[in-house]
Amino acid sequence: MFGYYVQLGVRSLKRNPWLTALMVMAIGFGVAASMITYSVFRAVSGNPIPEKSERLHVPQLDNWGPQHARSLGEPPEALTYTDSTALWKAHQAKMQTIFYEVTLSVIPEHGGGSLPFNASGYAATGDFFRMFDVPFLYGSGWNQADDEGHADVAVIGRSLNERLFQGANSVGREINMRGHSYRIVGVTDRWDPKPRYFDLFSMFTVNGMGDASEIYIPFSKAIDLKIDTGGRNSCGGASSLNAGWDGWLRGECVWISMWVQLDTPAETEHYHEYLRNYAAQMQQSGRFAWAPNIRLRNVTEWLDYEKVVPPESRISLIVALGFFAICLINTIGLLLAKFMRRAAEIGVRRALGASRREVYLQFLIEASTVGLAGGVLGVLLTTIGMFGVGLIFEPQIAKLAHLDASLVLLTIVVAMAATVLAAFYPTWKAAQVQPAWQLKSN
Amino acid sequence: MMLQIKPILSALRRHKAGAVLIALQTALTLAIVCNALFIIQQRVAHLSAPSGIDEANLLVIENNWASKLSKDDADAQQRADLIALRQLPGVHNAIASNSYPMRGGGWDQFITLTPDQTTAIGDPAVYLGDEHFLDTLGIKLIAGRNFRPDEIHPIANRENVMPPVTIVTKALADKLFPDGSALGKSIYAMSSTPTVIVGIVDVLQTQSLENWQMRNAYQSLIWPMRQVGDAYYILRAEPGQLAAVRQAAVKALYAQNRMRIINDDGVLDYAQIRQQAYDSDHGMAVLMGIICVVLLAITAAGIVGLTSFWVGQRRKQIGVRRALGATKRDILSYFLTENLLIGIAGVVIGACLAIGMNLWMVSHFEMARLSLTYVLAGIVLLLLLGQGAVLAPAVRASRVSPVEATRSV
Numbered sequence: 091m092f093g094y095y096v097q098l099g100v101r102s103l104k105r106n107p108w109l110t111a112l113m114v115m116a117i118g119f120g121v122a123a124s125m126i127t128y129s130v131f132r133a134v135s136g137n138p139i140p141e142k143s144e145r146l147h148v149p150q151l152d153n154w155g156p157q158h159a160r161s162l163g164e165p166p167e168a169l170t171y172t173d174s175t176a177l178w179k180a181h182q183a184k185m186q187t188i189f190y191e192v193t194l195s196v197i198p199e200h201g202g203g204s205l206p207f208n209a210s211g212y213a214a215t216g217d218f219f220r221m222f223d224v225p226f227l228y229g230s231g232w233n234q235a236d237d238e239g240h241a242d243v244a245v246i247g248r249s250l251n252e253r254l255f256q257g258a259n260s261v262g263r264e265i266n267m268r269g270h271s272y273r274i275v276g277v278t279d280r281w282d283p284k285p286r287y288f289d290l291f292s293m294f295t296v297n298g299m300g301d302a303s304e305i306y307i308p309f310s311k312a313i314d315l316k317i318d319t320g321g322r323n324s325c326g327g328a329s330s331l332n333a334g335w336d337g338w339l340r341g342e343c344v345w346i347s348m349w350v351q352l353d354t355p356a357e358t359e360h361y362h363e364y365l366r367n368y369a370a371q372m373q374q375s376g377r378f379a380w381a382p383n384i385r386l387r388n389v390t391e392w393l394d395y396e397k398v399v400p401p402e403s404r405i406s407l408i409v410a411l412g413f414f415a416i417c418l419i420n421t422i423g424l425l426l427a428k429f430m431r432r433a434a435e436i437g438v439r440r441a442l443g444a445s446r447r448e449v450y451l452q453f454l455i456e457a458s459t460v461g462l463a464g465g466v467l468g469v470l471l472t473t474i475g476m477f478g479v480g481l482i483f484e485p486q487i488a489k490l491a492h493l494d495a496s497l498v499l500l501t502i503v504v505a506m507a508a509t510v511l512a513a514f515y516p517t518w519k520a521a522q523v524q525p526a527w528q529l530k531s532n
Numbered sequence: 533m534m535l536q537i538k539p540i541l542s543a544l545r546r547h548k549a550g551a552v553l554i555a556l557q558t559a560l561t562l563a564i565v566c567n568a569l570f571i572i573q574q575r576v577a578h579l580s581a582p583s584g585i586d587e588a589n590l591l592v593i594e595n596n597w598a599s600k601l602s603k604d605d606a607d608a609q610q611r612a613d614l615i616a617l618r619q620l621p622g623v624h625n626a627i628a629s630n631s632y633p634m635r636g637g638g639w640d641q642f643i644t645l646t647p648d649q650t651t652a653i654g655d656p657a658v659y660l661g662d663e664h665f666l667d668t669l670g671i672k673l674i675a676g677r678n679f680r681p682d683e684i685h686p687i688a689n690r691e692n693v694m695p696p697v698t699i700v701t702k703a704l705a706d707k708l709f710p711d712g713s714a715l716g717k718s719i720y721a722m723s724s725t726p727t728v729i730v731g732i733v734d735v736l737q738t739q740s741l742e743n744w745q746m747r748n749a750y751q752s753l754i755w756p757m758r759q760v761g762d763a764y765y766i767l768r769a770e771p772g773q774l775a776a777v778r779q780a781a782v783k784a785l786y787a788q789n790r791m792r793i794i795n796d797d798g799v800l801d802y803a804q805i806r807q808q809a810y811d812s813d814h815g816m817a818v819l820m821g822i823i824c825v826v827l828l829a830i831t832a833a834g835i836v837g838l839t840s841f842w843v844g845q846r847r848k849q850i851g852v853r854r855a856l857g858a859t860k861r862d863i864l865s866y867f868l869t870e871n872l873l874i875g876i877a878g879v880v881i882g883a884c885l886a887i888g889m890n891l892w893m894v895s896h897f898e899m900a901r902l903s904l905t906y907v908l909a910g911i912v913l914l915l916l917l918g919q920g921a922v923l924a925p926a927v928r929a930s931r932v933s934p935v936e937a938t939r940s941v
Contacts, residue, residue, distance in 0.1 A: 112833050119826055157651050195598040195793055206598035208793050269599040318689055322637075325722075338690045401897040402812050405571070406819055409564060413823055416560045420834035423553040427841030519549070 099456030113424050117464025120417030121505040122471035123410040131407045133490035135399045138283040143389035151369050152383035154326045168291045168344040182364045183350035185221050189214035190346050191292050191321030194267040211305035213312030221351050229261035229276035240310040244272035247304035251277045290396040292321035319345045362386050418512045425516040437528025446521045453517040461509030465502035540870045550838050551874050558878025561831045563885035566910040568820035570902050575817040579810040583633050584735030586670025587802035592632050593765040594798035598791040603688040606760040616784050622773030625668040628763040630660045631739045634809040638739035647724040656704045656751040657738035660759045668768045676715050676731035679756040686760045694725035695755045701736045703750035743898050835921035843929040851936025860930040867926035875918040879911045
């Protein structure tokens with residue numbers, strides 16, 4: 091019976107190709123617009139570290155005071171040198187890391203012809219690699235002793251390793267960056283979480299999207315070498331009169347990110363308490379003239395607070411969904427017109443013994459063939475639309491949106507489900523047809 | 533025409549579903565089209581905001597030194613670079629700065645009017661530049677004077693020297709001194725050292741174009757300093773010479789000293805800078821445009837489809853009316869009026885939806901309030917669209933011959 095209904099459906103669709111084409115196009119366009127914007131939304135709103143997003147936390151504390159706050163009552167998004175090093179040295183969490191973005195010139199040793207080039211990455215403390223699950227190709231990160239000993243060690247990324255050492259195991263080799271020599275202790279595999287949740291403070295990573303980092307050096311060493319931040323430095327209007335490097339370190343400008351790993355609610359509670367006490371101490375010592383104002387956000391809360399999902403993505407998703415809704419209303423109307431035109435046919439079928447159920451089945455199947463065709467058109471349009479994503483979003487975001495098997499399946503399923511849903515009312519109307527009345531008027 | 537409304541309403545009651553669907557579709561389309569058009573207007577206004585500089589002839593080169601240089605070395609190298617750049621054929625002028633307009637972000641500085649004030653009056657973008665800055669960027673000085681060469685100091689990164697003089701934009705001057713008396717007044721950059729405003733320039737776009745900065749749009753100031761070390765070289769070419777200068781400049785810099793880093797994406801003209809800065813604005817405008825067009829087409833097609841069905845369904849009634857003396861024009865106006873009534877119901881709901889949708893976006897995305905002109909324009913557009921869409925089926929209906937009345941379907 092099912093096959094027969096499909097046949098009937100196809101025949102009926104062929105009878106008014108214009109109307110059918112209209113419905114298929116409405117569904118195709120609607121579902122494609124939704125899928126394209128959804129694929130971008132999915133890319134930017136994904137959880138970059140699902141297994142740890144509840145455990146990694148960003149400590150924040152207000153060192154500027156209420157009148158300098160950029161956003162009402164919120165502490166700055168990063169820490170000063172003074173606070174970050176104090177919190178790090180206190181070791182109140184099982185793991186903690188402080189870091190800032192650096193851009194260093196890499197001076198290739200061999201091959202006299204090659205020019206120096208820039209590489210970006212982080213000056214960090216050793217827990218960085220374990221906390222953020224950085225995958226290693228060779229070697230590993232450095233340990234706390236290296237941090238405390240201000241060791242000349244470095245971790246480099248896979249593509250830098252390919253550029254400098256043709257991909258060979260370079261652990262133990264030397265690398266010259268900005269005139270200083272470091273011993274390579276590890277080579278990371280490709281690692282580029284999107285969004286780059288741990289470094290949202292930085293300025294030129296658009297919504298946490300940017301090129302993968304290539305170099306990592308110990309925080310303590312970077313400070314020794316007076317390596318300036320390659321990222322953002324925000325003084326929030328706080329007095330920045332302390333001129334020079336040392337003045338900057340002692341000052342109230344924030345430029346260092348900090349993360350702590352807290353595995354249990356008890357640990358989180360403890361750290362929260364510790365942070366509050368630290369701020370209270372600062373108040374007692376006279377550095378802060380205000381009550382402790384602290385935050386301890388986990389990854390999910392942090393992404394939300396930093397508004398990682400660009401408003402463009404949300405707005406276009408909402409508009410596309412509205413668009414799809416209109417297409418579906420359109421489809422309801424057209425299906426209604428189409429089904430009701432066949433009132434006479436329905437009357438005959440019902441008179442010959444077809445139950446309402448069978449009428450339902452027949453028309454729903456007919457509708458789902460429309461949905462299927464709309465879905466196929468939708469996949470086609472989505473594929474074309476993917477090329478256009480770059481027009482609308484920053485290239486860093488656009489390249490994240492891609493068509494995969496799950497999206498194709500979703501497109502077709504959504505198109506069919508939506509069409510069948512839209513067909514319920516017209517089908518119900520069709521099943522209400524009174525056979526006697528129809529036969530009589532004929 | 534008014535007389536027809538009553539029979540139309542009672543006829544509509546017989547096919548409520550279709551009428552409701554068309555009204556609903558019109559309403560939603562109006563809501564989305566109004567907001568989309570408004571977004572387009574906002575984005576286009578944003579991206580066509582003037583920068584105040586001679587964009588057509590400017591080139592920005594990001595220069596980083598490969599090794600760590602002392603301040604004196606970096607200063608000497610930079611002076612040599614600037615001399616080499618200014619001597620290039622086709623180069624009008626060149627400077628070194630910390631940033632450039634529309635860069636996407638950079639230094640902004642809280643400003644107060646007295647040293648003991650703790651709440652900032654302004655948050656302008658800060659540009660560092662020497663006496664060539666105004667000429668290189670092509671900015672118009674409208675009051676006061678330019679910097680003198682003896683006022684310029686080289687500064688290294690993280691050095692914090694309060695300059696005794698500054699040049700501000702008119703927008704900043706008006707913000708700080710609304711009575712127009714800015715020239716010669718002192719301001720404080722969150723420090724106890726005063727800085728005197730010696731010049732006022734017309735328009736100079738800020739570095740960031742984000743929402744927070746747009747609240748202080750065009751508020752910029754120039755400090756008489758040359759940033760040594762890593763910096764941006766800004767070159768102004770003679771008209772028509774930009775491409776040639778682009779080729780020659782990087783070569784000249786490498787000839788000067790090889791131990792530097794100039795990335796391929798570190799050499800930008802203002803067409804590129806503008807594109808990067810306004811990428812998402814441009815994209816949103818295009819996306820909303822496409823959505824509007826497709827949406828209107830689909831709504832129109834839907835109205836054509838449903839009305840055709842009604843006409844088909846009512847051939848017999850039309851025939852009866854014609855036989856009883858209705859003219860073709862009566863039939864035509866019947867369907868047009870019917871559509872108008874449904875359309876009016878739709879746009880009334882739609883106008884509410886449009887405003888509601890906008891208010892929701894205002895509270896979530898820092899968007900501006902929808903101006904009522906857009907709602908009115910949208911209403912007119914959709915009513916006309918409905919009338920246009922219904923015209924073909926209505927004409928077909930008017931051609932139904934009175935003979936139909938006697939025929940069985």
